[in-house]
Amino acid sequence: MTTKQDTQADVLPYEEPSGIEQFQETLREYGVTRAVTYGLLGVFLVWTLFPVYWLVTATLKTRQTLLSFPPQWIPLDAQFGNFAQLFAQRPDFVQFIINSTVVTITTTILATTIGAMAAYAFVTFDYPYNLDFHLPFYILSTRFMPPIVTIIPLFVIFRGVGLVNSLQGLILVYTMFNIPFAVWMMKGFFEEVPDSLIESAMIDGHTHLGAFFKIVLPLVKPGLIASAIFTTIITWNELLFAVILALNANAMTVPVGLASFVTKFSVQWINMSVGATIALVPVLLFAFIARQQLVRGFSMGAVGK
Amino acid sequence: MVTVNYDSVKKAYGDTIAIEDVNLHVDDGEFAILLGPSGCGKTTTLRCLAGLTQPTDGTITLDGHDVTDVHPKNRNIAMVFQNFALYPHMTVRENIGYPLKVAGKSKDEREERIDEVAEMLEIPELLDRDIANLSGGQQQRVALGRAIIRRPAVFLMDEPLANLDAKLKISMRSRIKVLQREMDITTMYVTHDQEEAMSLGDKLIIMDKGHIQQIGSPDEVYHQPANQFVAGFIGSPSMNFVTVRRDGDRIRADDAPDTFDVELDSEVADRYRDHETFTLGVRPQYFEVHTERTDNAIEAAVEVTEPQGDEQIIEVEVGDQPVSLTVVAPSAIDAERGDTVWLTLDDDLVHGFDTDSGRRIVGAGDQNRGVASTPEGEMTSD
Numbered sequence: 131m132t133t134k135q136d137t138q139a140d141v142l143p144y145e146e147p148s149g150i151e152q153f154q155e156t157l158r159e160y161g162v163t164r165a166v167t168y169g170l171l172g173v174f175l176v177w178t179l180f181p182v183y184w185l186v187t188a189t190l191k192t193r194q195t196l197l198s199f200p201p202q203w204i205p206l207d208a209q210f211g212n213f214a215q216l217f218a219q220r221p222d223f224v225q226f227i228i229n230s231t232v233v234t235i236t237t238t239i240l241a242t243t244i245g246a247m248a249a250y251a252f253v254t255f256d257y258p259y260n261l262d263f264h265l266p267f268y269i270l271s272t273r274f275m276p277p278i279v280t281i282i283p284l285f286v287i288f289r290g291v292g293l294v295n296s297l298q299g300l301i302l303v304y305t306m307f308n309i310p311f312a313v314w315m316m317k318g319f320f321e322e323v324p325d326s327l328i329e330s331a332m333i334d335g336h337t338h339l340g341a342f343f344k345i346v347l348p349l350v351k352p353g354l355i356a357s358a359i360f361t362t363i364i365t366w367n368e369l370l371f372a373v374i375l376a377l378n379a380n381a382m383t384v385p386v387g388l389a390s391f392v393t394k395f396s397v398q399w400i401n402m403s404v405g406a407t408i409a410l411v412p413v414l415l416f417a418f419i420a421r422q423q424l425v426r427g428f429s430m431g432a433v434g435k
Numbered sequence: 436m437v438t439v440n441y442d443s444v445k446k447a448y449g450d451t452i453a454i455e456d457v458n459l460h461v462d463d464g465e466f467a468i469l470l471g472p473s474g475c476g477k478t479t480t481l482r483c484l485a486g487l488t489q490p491t492d493g494t495i496t497l498d499g500h501d502v503t504d505v506h507p508k509n510r511n512i513a514m515v516f517q518n519f520a521l522y523p524h525m526t527v528r529e530n531i532g533y534p535l536k537v538a539g540k541s542k543d544e545r546e547e548r549i550d551e552v553a554e555m556l557e558i559p560e561l562l563d564r565d566i567a568n569l570s571g572g573q574q575q576r577v578a579l580g581r582a583i584i585r586r587p588a589v590f591l592m593d594e595p596l597a598n599l600d601a602k603l604k605i606s607m608r609s610r611i612k613v614l615q616r617e618m619d620i621t622t623m624y625v626t627h628d629q630e631e632a633m634s635l636g637d638k639l640i641i642m643d644k645g646h647i648q649q650i651g652s653p654d655e656v657y658h659q660p661a662n663q664f665v666a667g668f669i670g671s672p673s674m675n676f677v678t679v680r681r682d683g684d685r686i687r688a689d690d691a692p693d694t695f696d697v698e699l700d701s702e703v704a705d706r707y708r709d710h711e712t713f714t715l716g717v718r719p720q721y722f723e724v725h726t727e728r729t730d731n732a733i734e735a736a737v738e739v740t741e742p743q744g745d746e747q748i749i750e751v752e753v754g755d756q757p758v759s760l761t762v763v764a765p766s767a768i769d770a771e772r773g774d775t776v777w778l779t780l781d782d783d784l785v786h787g788f789d790t791d792s793g794r795r796i797v798g799a800g801d802q803n804r805g806v807a808s809t810p811e812g813e814m815t816s817d
Contacts, residue, residue, distance in 0.1 A: 326518055329487050330514065331522075333485060333486075333508065333512060333513065333514050334533055334534040335534055335537035335538055337508065345522055349523065349524055
């Protein structure tokens with residue numbers, strides 16, 4: 131049968147290229163296609179990278195040169211003192227960085243761990259009433275409403291139990307906020323791990339929990355890293371909850387600190403740029419170090435061959 | 436000494452019954468095969484012994500110890516999965532040695548045993564490779580290695596050859612058989628391939644729709660099928676079934692009474708004296724094909740011939756409301772589509788099945804036909 135089909139494929143009549151195809155071929159021949167592609171890419175790059183460039187170069191300018199017109203595209207007279215100046219004027223900015231770091235690391239660990247275990251449980255075990263289908267959906271549904279809706283009740287509750295102005299409170303909120311992402315991201319990875327691997331591990335002498343930690347988790351490492359990076363980025367940059375639940379320097383995070391440079395009377399552009407640039411670095415660095423795992427994580431290539 | 440015993444084991448998922456009333460016994464060192472079409476419950480039966488599926492009812496004992504509720508890790512069993520289930524993040528060496536590592540054996544002991552097993556399976560050169568870089572056959576050997584390194588009490592295999600190509604399947608088949616004999620480990624093996632089952636097993640456990648249909652040696656299930664299902668499932672090409680009406684020693688096919696009209700040997704016909712109609716079962720090999728009109732023969736029209744080398748498979752049709760039959764004939768017989776041939780029956784080797792229950796109708800003198808009389812549990816084939 132196959133040979134018959136093969137010969138049929140061989141004798142398919144040669145098709146004359148249509149007018150559009152010929153036109154496309156001409157464009158390709160004269161390099162028009164390539165030029166348009168690179169042109170669009172260039173526009174996109176400027177679109178996304180110019181604000182970052184402007185922010186970073188602002189840290190080296192004075193207020194006058196930053197706001198001058200026509201704009202000074204390249205900072206000619208680099209003001210490295212701006213960094214020292216920020217910490218001199220706002221010594222509590224160090225505390226903000228520490229707060230942000232503590233909150234982000236703790237949240238990432240908690241959300242990824244809880245999310246992974248929940249996702250594994252959904253994928254592996256049977257539940258009555260089709261709950262293994264419904265529960266992940268309900269978990270995700272907590273993210274459907276605008277976050278601002280939950281802030282007022284949360285604030286009232288947190289004030290009642292003394293969690294306002296505390297890192298614990300922020301960690302609690304952020305963990306809750308990130309678990310749905312972690313669950314949904316990890317679910318796909320766990321689904322790719324064949325049941326027989328877990329069963330095989332149990333027959334080889336593991337408990338179910340042992341099989342989870344020794345066999346399953348190493349296999350879904352790209353997924354763990356991807357969801358960890360996601361959680362880190364979201365938590366590190368979060369402003370809305372922090373600005374309402376963290377009102378004093380004990381619990382204020384970097385984004386809240388940055389927002390505080392906008393005062394009733396003026397905007398401290400240079401301090402803000404310096405602070406924002408500092409805030410950029412850790413997340414960029416983390417994502418850069420883990421970029422290989424991140425790409426694998428997003429392309430969902432956990433175990434498949 | 437490791438014997439396996441199932442006592443009235445049942446597994447139900449809600450209202451769906453996967454297996455029911457499973458009673459079986461596997462002797463020490465025996466190679467038992469669970470055989471049946473897909474969805475018949477053979478894998479569920481095996482998984483109950485592994486502890487991966489919890490029976491709804493009944494008990495399973497290993498060597499007299501009730502293991503029904505024991506965790507898989509405490510049963511001292513090893514299992515080979517259809518997809519091999521090798522750990523992709525480990526090398527071949529780590530995979531094979533993993534059960535020993537979990538058991539807390541020292542690195543030296545592990546290395547020694549790994550080398551020994553690799554030697555046995557002829558894969559020492561693969562030990563430091565990654566799993567992803569192995570061919571199907573190589574993965575299969577690694578999976579076997581991981582199973583035998585622990586010297587388990589019972590060896591379980593769930594369609595271990597199903598993912599291999601035909602040629603490799605046959606060579607791995609004999610390797611598994613040799614390994615099982617050498618190690619003398621009680622083995623339960625699941626397959627849907629009757630040819631594989633016949634060539635490997637000491638004991639065949641044939642299942643259908645969650646129930647055991649017959650337990651017996653390969654010869655027994657072939658020559659003395661308990662019922663129509665077993666008769667049709669075992670043997671290739673499949674047995675022909677024709678509903679016939681008996682009239683004295685004569686039998687006539689319900690659908691082609693004029694052409695399918697044969698007089699049976701009176702001793703054979705006597706077996707069916709209590710049945711006016713029954714289902715006649717004839718293996719394709721037990722027809723004799725004649726190209727000329729013959730006494731007491733069935734006239735048939737050739738539909739298709741499939742040459743197989745020394746012999747050929749011929750599909751024929753009998754009568755106007757045609758009864759289709761498959762027959763195996765020597766390739767010397769010259770038959771082509773449209774030709775007329777005459778078929779005679781080998782009286783001794785036909786079977787009759789009760790049309791309602793499907794059970795084989797057993798008559799006097801029929802018991803041991805075609806079977807070398809051997810005590811149950813010993814090798815009868817090869």
